[in-house]
Amino acid sequence: MAFGRRNRRPTLLGTAARTAVIAGTATAASNAVNAKAAGQQATAQQAQMMPVPEAAPAPLAAPAAAPVDDLLSKLERLAALHSSGALTDAEFTAVKASIIG
The missing domain is CATH 1.10.287 (Helix Hairpins)
Known part of the structure; x- marks a missing residue:
């Protein structure tokens, strides 16, 4: 008889580890998307706050x-x-x- 597991079903520890890796990857991806969106929003707000340079008025008589x-x-x-x-x-x-x- 061979030592080790007889069936190829994952153990409870293996399932927990796989779930942790998948959840960590999903969290990292979600955080990256949120950070990019926040950066774009901040850039858009700064662009709105910057005054638009106006042409100098013509000198009056x-x-x-x-x-x-x-x-x-x-x-x-x-x-x-x-x-x-x-x-x-x-x-x-x-x-x-x-x-x-």
């Missing part, structure tokens, strides 16, 4: 005219001070020359 308006408003205030008597003719002429020059 108003800022170019602002120094002229500023100069004009200064001269108008200066003339109002002169007409109210707060500035003498000499002071008015000196300040006007400094503003214009």
